[in-house]
Amino acid sequence: MRKPRLAGFPDGVTESGAEELDALAAALDSGARAVLLYVIQIASTDRFAIARDIDPAYAAAFERARAQGGADAGVALRCQPRRHRDRGAGPDHRRLGGCAPGARIA
Numbered sequence: 001m002r003k004p005r006l007a008g009f010p011d012g013v014t015e016s017g018a019e020e021l022d023a024l025a026a027a028l029d030s031g032a033r034a035v036l037l038y039v040i041q042i043a044s045t046d047r048f049a050i051a052r053d054i055d056p057a058y059a060a061a062f063e064r065a066r067a068q069g070g071a072d073a074g075v076a077l078r079c080q081p082r083r084h085r086d087r088g089a090g091p092d093h094r095r096l097g098g099c100a101p102g103a104r105i106a
Helices: 015-029 056-067
Strands: 006-009 035-040 047-050 071-085 092-101
Touching: 015 056, 035 056, 047 056
Parallel strands: 006 047, 035 071
Antiparallel strands: 071 092
């Protein structure tokens, strides 16, 4: 994270990501429905934003998709590892439990 508690995407230029968003915008323009979902798996964040300074073309494609009716959502999963032992043989495994949503798009 470059700013405290703020997760950003993308973390590098992604021409294919911008192309996918433009394809989504075209589908939305044709009457499709969609949600732009960004799953954030960083426990120390509570905000999300498109990293416009890193990839302005992706940011522009995101805005085009949003303008065509793509609803957006950023979801942070706050998960705590817990011990889990499979029934029968085998070692303990780390599993995620207690996940709760928590971020919003900035």
